[in-house]
Every structure is written in C-alpha cells, then in structure tokens.
Amino acid sequence: MSKAALVIGGGIAGIQASLELANQGFRVYLVEKNSSIGGRMAQLDKTFPKLECAACFLTPKMLAAGRHPNIKLLTYSEVKEIRREGKNFQVKINRKPRYVDENKCVGCGVCARFCPVEAPNDFDVRIGVRNAIHVPFPQAVPLAYTIDREQCLQCELCQNLCPVGAIDFKQKPEETEIEVGAIIVATGFDLFDASKREEFGYGRYDNVLTGLALERLLCSAGPTGGRVVRRSDGKIPRKIAFIQCVGLKGKSGRLYCSKLCCMYATKEAALIKKQVPNVDVTIYYNDMPEFGKGFEEFHQKARSELGIKYVRAEVSRIVENPVTHNLHLYARNIAFGDPIKAEFDMVVLSTGLIPTAAKEFEKNFPLKIGEGDFFVTANPKVDPVSTSVEDVFVAGVAEGPKDIAESIEQATLAANKAAAILKE
Amino acid sequence: MIEQQEPRIGVFVCHCGINIGGVVNVPQVVKYIRTLPKVAYAEDNIYTCSAEGIDKIKAAIKQHNLNRVVVASCTPRTHEPLFRGACVDAGVNPYLFALANIREHCSWVHMREPEKATEKAKDIVRMAVARASYLNPQQESEVPVDPTALVVGGGISGITSALCLGNQGFKVYLVEKEPELGGMLRKINRLYPTNEEAATVLKASIEAVNNHKNITTLVSTTLKSVDGYIGNFDVTAVKGSEETKFKVGTVIIATGALEYRPTGLYGYDQYDRVLTQVDLERVLQSGKAVMDKFFKPQRIAMIQCVGSREDKPPRSYCSRICCMVAVKNAMQLKEWYPDSEVYILYQDMQTYGKDYEEHNRKAREADIKFINYTKKNPPEVTLLPDNRVKVTVTHALLGEKRELDCDLVVLSTPLVQHESAKELSKILKVPLGQDEFFLEAHVKLRPVDFATDGIFVCGTAQGPKDIGESISQAYAVSSRAAGPMANRKVRTEAITAVVNSERCVGCRMCEHLCPFGAHRIEDGKSTVIEALCKGCGVCAAACLRRAITMRHFTDDQIMAEILTAFVTEPSAPSESQSSLPSKGGI
C-alpha cells in the first residue's frame, strides 16, 4: 500500500493536515488551485475573539509546509481524476501554466515592477490592483510569480528583465499522476455572491461591500494600508451598518446558519471602532451563534464597552442616495414587524460560507454531498471526517461552517485517521 | 574539538540579482569584510540560494577549512534552513551559521541612498561576523516517550479517548473519582438532535472499556501527584488510603463539568416546582408516571441563561448548549402532554450547526412558544398559594408583561468547572481560564494542547460543549497524544536554556516565569528540562545571578552584535556581562 497521502486544498486545514502527516513520516502531496497556499486565513487581518494577528500565526505554518522534506507542494494545480486501484488511489493532477519556472524564480519582483498591466486583485476582493505578472500576496508560498495570461499583453518586458531567465511563455498545462493511500479533502469555501440578493444593491452601489472586502480594507498590508474608506469618495465612514445572514434563503429564512458571520462582523466592527472611535456601528442580526470559547465575552464587550449596537431585524432593502452615495436601510423588527428606516454611509454585507468544491467532486469522484453542498460525513458528532468513500476524509469548512480552531482540530483528526490507514 | 579551534569564518555576500546589488555596492562590502579579524574567506554571489550558490558555499568550506559560515542576503525566515543544510552537507554544524539580512532590512528600504545603504550593509555583515565568532555547535536531541497514557476522568470524553488509544495498541490508565464510570451522561435522559437514550450510548462504551485488554480502570480514585514531563510522567494515584504508582508518556484531562446550581435564583431550592434542566432529565428518566405523580404539568416555563452571561467572570460566558437542551426537553414534554403549553423564555437562541435550524423549526411547529426577554429585565418567579409558581416575563420589545401560572418551571443553567479541577490544575501545573475551565495553549491554533507538552484536554473540562463535540474532541486529542507515543520519542529544541548551577541560588524566578514548565528546582538548584524548553530566553534575561544563558542566543553573542553595530573598535564591555566563558560548549 502506498505510504503517501494526498491533501486537496492548501488553506489552514490542508496545511495542518499536511504537517501532521509529514511529521509522522508520511509523504504528502498538497494540491492547491491558487498560486500560493494560505487560503482564506491569508486574507484576514485579525482573528476573533482575541483580535490576534492572523498572518503572525499563518505564515510560519505556510513556511513550514513549504520547506518540509516530506511535503510536495503542487500549487496552481487541480485534481482532475481520482481512480481506485486496489488499496490505493491513482490521481491525475493538472498543473496550470504559470509561464514562470517555479524552480528558477527567486521572487525578486523585478518583473512586476516593470509590468505595464494593472488588473483588479482577487486577493483584495478586486479593490486593489496587481500586475499581470504577480504574486497574490507578499508572503506567498511558494514565492514564485505567475502570469495571468488573459491580462498579459505579451510585451515580453518581464522576460527581458528577469535575471534568472525564469519566464517561459511556451509553458503548457502539465498532467502529473500520483499514487496515494489516503486522501484528505480540505477545499474550504467561497463566500456567497452578494449580488444575488439584489435588494442590497451589491455591485450597483459603491458603498455597499462584503465582509471580506472590509477585512482587506482593515488589513494593514491591504490595498488601503489599513484605512477603512468609502469607495465613492475615499472618506472615512461615520455611520456603518452590518447586515447578517446574507446568503441563500430557504423556507425558514435561510438554508443553514454559516456560524461565523456574526463573530466576524463583531470583530470587524470592533476593529473599525478602534480606528475611528466615534463611528456609529449597528449590526442587524437574527441570532448570535457563540460556538467558541470567549465569544460571549467578546460579544458583550462589543456591546457595552465599544458601544456597537445590535438590532434584531430582517433587512428588506437598501436604497442609494445618488448624490451623496449614502444608503437608506429598510428593515423589519423581528419580533413584531415594526418598520425600521435608517441612513448609513457604508453598508457591510456579512455573506455566508458556501463550500467550494462539492459540485466538481460529484462529477469525477462521488463523495456524498448533503445540505448546503457540504460533504456528508459518517456521523457529524462522533466521526465528522470520514466521508462516504473509504480512505477519503474531509476537514475544515468543506465539511461545514467552522472557525479556524475547529478547522485545525478537524484537520488533526483527519490526518491521524489517514495515518492509521497508511500504517497498515 | 571545534570549540577549541580558532574561528575561520567564511562570508558569502549575495547580490540577489539587482535586489541587493542594484543598491548596495557588494564588491566594496566584500573587500571590507576581508579586513575583519577571523574572516578566512569572503566572496560574492549573484544568487546564493541557487543550486550553484549552495555548491560554492560547500566548496569554499572544504577548500578554505572554514568552521563558521555567514551569508549576507535576504531574511533568515526564508532561506536559513537552506543555508544550514549546505553547512551540514559540508561537515559544519548548522548552528555555526549566521545570516545577515541586507535585503529586507537594507537594500529594499534604502533604495534611494545607495552609499548609506552600502555603509549599513558593511555594519550588518560585521555584526553577523562578530556573532559567528561566538557561535557554538548545537545538537537537537530526543526524549524517549513511554507509550502509555493517563486519562483523568471517566465520562464520555475520557471513555472515548481511552478506547481510541487502547484500540491503537497503547496502554491506558483511566482514573475516575466517582465509584462508577459515565460522568454527566448518567444524569441525562435523551440526546439531541437524534433523540437516542443516553443510557444506551453509555452502556456500550463502558462495557468496551471494562473488557479492553489495554485499559486499566481505577474508580473511586484521585490523583495525588504527577511529576516529570512529556514521555516520562510519574503518577501517584490514591484510592482511600491505598496508593498506586505508574509511569505514563502522555496525560489527557477529561474531567468534565457540572451543572450550575442556581440557589437563590428564581426560587430554586425554595419552591418545589422549580427545577434545573438536569433535575428535569432525572425526572424524565424515571418515566411519565413519576412526572404525572409530582407535576402533571399543563403549563411549563423554561427560563434560559440563568446564572450565565453575567457581567463579570467566572460565569460571563454563554454555555452554548442550554438552548438546544431546553428545546429537546420541551419537545419531550409536548410529546407526553400534547395539550400542555410549553414556554421557552430566552435572550438569544443558539442555533449554530447544520441540524439545529431544523430542530428549532420543528420546535415551533410543535407549538412550543418562545418569548424573548432582555438581560436588563429578567423574569420574576413568585409562589402561588397552591404551590404552583407564577412567572412574570417582560417581553423584550413590547415591554408588555405576561403572567404565566406554571406547574413546572425549569431553569437552564450553565456548565461550570468542578471544584476538584482547581486542585488538578495545580498537580499538573496547567492553567485555568477566567471562566475556570482549563485554558488551552491557544484558542485558535492549539485548542486541545496546553503550553506544557504532553498534557492535553478534551470535553467540557475545556469549556461547555455538547456530547457530540466532546466525543469529537476526544478523538482529536487521542490523535495528538498518539503522535509522540507512536514514534516512541519527541525531538527537543537545540536552542534551550542552560543553568550554571554554581551560580544558581534556587530563587525560583525562572520556574515562576517559564510558561512551559521547563525549569524544575532540584536540590535547591534550577535545572532545565530540555524536552519542554522552547528557547524563548525569558529566564536568561530574568536571572539576577546571571546563572542562565540561552544556547545560540548567549549574552556574548548578543553583546557582540551590540558592540559592532556602529563602531569598528568598541570599548571593552563591562565585566558583569558574561555569566559564562565564551568558549566551552554553550
């Protein structure tokens, strides 16, 4: 039986699982579709409830995974096919072309400095810009540049400037095949596309943004150097509303509770309050899930010490004032239905978590999917990591909404279950 | 021996393409470095981190008999392991390597001042050369781990981790202070949301534990002392007057929690018809006939958040599960008494998790009535002449008061820490948080570990959670404990503290300061348990007798950098600096 494992997804859960397995002596292939590992945690400024620096904890783990002798990073790659053969899995992995030789690139950045093309930066939720040749963020692992071929003008300036000759426009997608004994799926999440809730004006109104976009504004390494400003006029907002539960709606008002959003909204509200002490912040919510240690204390502190207002209401729509670009919010008090109307100069939509990969998996490898398109596991309480397929495990948000602590816990569990199989 | 050899330092200054070379005059830096004492060889490279650059380092080490290596390039956070690897390949201990950061800390931040940047680069490399001349070789070592675990607490978490570890082939001692295993689960009727009977779940697990060849169960037993460190704990357990001693490699705390008894609140302990949820579970366990006899409830009110979410610690937290417990029990009561009115008086409903939305919806469908109250205006409970209880609740938004004459009032109170846990935290030297639950090393990144290696925690001992979460955490913790036990060893840091026992007077300041429990006082002197030391150096800086230093970050090494930061010929440092001779294996 193969002594190697495949980890799909290089976010915190995937990194943790890989390190656990690698430290126990197993070979790990860590496949990540983006050009760097790090996942969603790399986009965070601080974590709740203690407002600790996310990068301070994530980057050493990323570096450790990047240089561990037992871990092979396959970034900018996707799993194309998984086939069972006896006790093992044959996995076909498609490596997308960076047009830069990862082994030669030393991350010096000369190419980006002279690249004439600027394009919206996905890492910054398209608020900031980056060049056609870029790294997604400065602490990327591996630290190798990638060319976005669609944006690239093919001016070849980068190729001429690159001191190690790492640029290769002739690169083609490459297929690799590996054999492993166990698989851990840690494909994480996307955020619900807020434009689908048209009543909130996302994408139409300048000063309506998502929670993740706000996180990038707050981040001192982000597109505005950590300053929260309005898109319409660059001014600091004075009155901000957070709308919770922005996601797909089911019969009871929502399909499932995304768990994190009330905490991340509270976190972001607290961080804004620290920046702009007399800013007025209101959070419109349904219920306040407090599933972790210190969350209630954090929530109470937000209310009493920081003066953040919490209103139990269902927001029905947002209307923009075309002159000031301020936003009028219309809501209904949950218990009674009396109407609420208020004006804000910035509205933040706390969008729900949706699992990234489920549908794709269904096509080429039937892992059972359940409510909300999260992977179904043997028993959500007793065994939350074993999937419908033997020797395939899931960890992190791919299994269901959870925070960083729970993702790490689950990844540890999944890694050890995988280790038990590989030892046989 | 290398310590007695004169340092022969090789310096490799990197251009990093134009990243460094475009600002700093690298050849000038190399020329300067060659004039420094103890530098046996210096060269520049375009890309030191390339395969070619690494080969050049190895070749130079052999050719020029170098015994210290300095690379002046980018930040150590990326390439230090790479360069250390090159040293090892060429026969030089990896801790005889120093890195001078002349890119992130020099060329990249002084791009418009090339002359000043060049002067600064010379200073930076000079500092690294001075440091290198005081470096000594270091070894990482290993500590053997006994493949036996101690699980403290025989509730569902303890039982689960004991079984998990036992099944993996490890020997387990399961210690439980009560005469029976089972913990809180013995008092519970049914589990949500599956509605299975707690007793069934428990029976199967207890049988498995009692029949397991790898698990030794000690009931009516408490811990007297646990000495030692990861891999090597010496445990003394006590049953009555009898002591049992044994050795284990890891310790798992699974001591669970208690339900808070809200004496004095809402008539609890005063009025017969006011119970807690656990009291109610007991009655439910006994069957409908018992419920009929004592209560025959037509109107029931449950009050949430009693004694929790308070303004001050310890009970300022939300106990998370009580909302679901109330819904579960309310549904059971509705099932037995379909015509009854069941009210849940809540502040916020906790509905996290995939299934709980569903569960809440079913509750509303079953006609359970939810009334929202605010913390500022809690409900009031008064006794009625017929021994029933009147609950007056002020609706959160309307402000309107409702009076409910109830046959049964159930208070949802939080889980709280056992009194005995406070003693346990001292025995194991692990901390309790403000909420009095065991405090993990890091809420997000190490949720089941303690700062002290080898000791873990799971279940409600760490904080309120439901049974499924406890079981899940028990599995996770067993994985964590299994790691070192399976490998039969753990690696220790090379960078550890060293105590000069001649100078030590046993003041215990180091023991007090160390968050990892790495200092122990033996025979009046401090000793370092290398397996636990993480190399932070707080003890070294604190020792008033200058008796402690840190390997690889000795006072001499730091002082060397201070003295060469700006001046080429510093005055001699004052005598009180060094606690130890600069050569001599530290």
Place this chain on the structure above:
Amino acid sequence: MVEKQEQFEPRILGFLCNWCSYAGADLAGVSRISYPTNIRIIRTMCSGRIDPLHVLEAFRQGIDGVLVTGCHIGDCHYITGNHACEKRVAFLKSVLPEIGIDPRRLRLEWVSASEGGKFARVVKEMIEDVRKLGPSPLRKELQKSASE
C-alpha cells in the same frame, strides 16, 4: 565641535523578536517602504530575551537610541515573553535618568507580522525624536573632545 556643520545622525539600535516584529520589518522591506539608514537590528527569538543589561551596554557604547519591539500582548509565540519585556523596559525607563540618559531614548513598540508600515513609521519617528535630543552624552567622541 564635531557635529556643528553636519546634521547629527542618530545611531539607533533595534531589538526585534523573530516571530512578529522581525517579520513586520521584513514586510516593510518587501513592500519597499523607505526609511532612513540610522538603525541596526539585532534578532532574538523573543522580546523576553532582552536583558536590561543589554540595553544598558548599548547606551554605554554611546548608542543614541534603543528601539525594543515584540509581538502585541496576547500574540507572543512564547505566550508571556512580551509581558516580561514590557516590565523590563518600564524598569529601564526609571533607571536611565540615574545614569544621565533621557528615558525617551528608549522606546517600546509592539509590531505584528503584517505591520510593515508601522515598523517604518516607528523607525522614522524615533530617528527624529532622538535627533532632537542630540547625541548621547556617553558618546566617546564627545567625551574625548570635552577632555581636550
């Protein structure tokens, strides 16, 4: 006197902890944020390693300003190291005037791994603050020329 014609360039020594503040300084570099060349950096694993005697020796050698940085309280990789550092700096500030050193020559800042901008700003501020205070009274050249 020596420094009359040219502007006095303060010599600043910075102690950075490996986990947060060194990474923050690296980020300033990666982001190409400029700051003046007056600072030299010493790395320790934890800000708790910094001994008051190290700082005092730095001043004794004539260094004009000492910047001590570490992780924000609560973020310390070694949990409580930065608490110890904070207390020691407070102690030093009370002791420095006794040896004729203005306590403003010693500065404590918490810098996280994502605060490259903050690191650069703090360095710039400190250079200007110390420039206003003038050269350290313990600088050898001043002592030498004073005795001439």
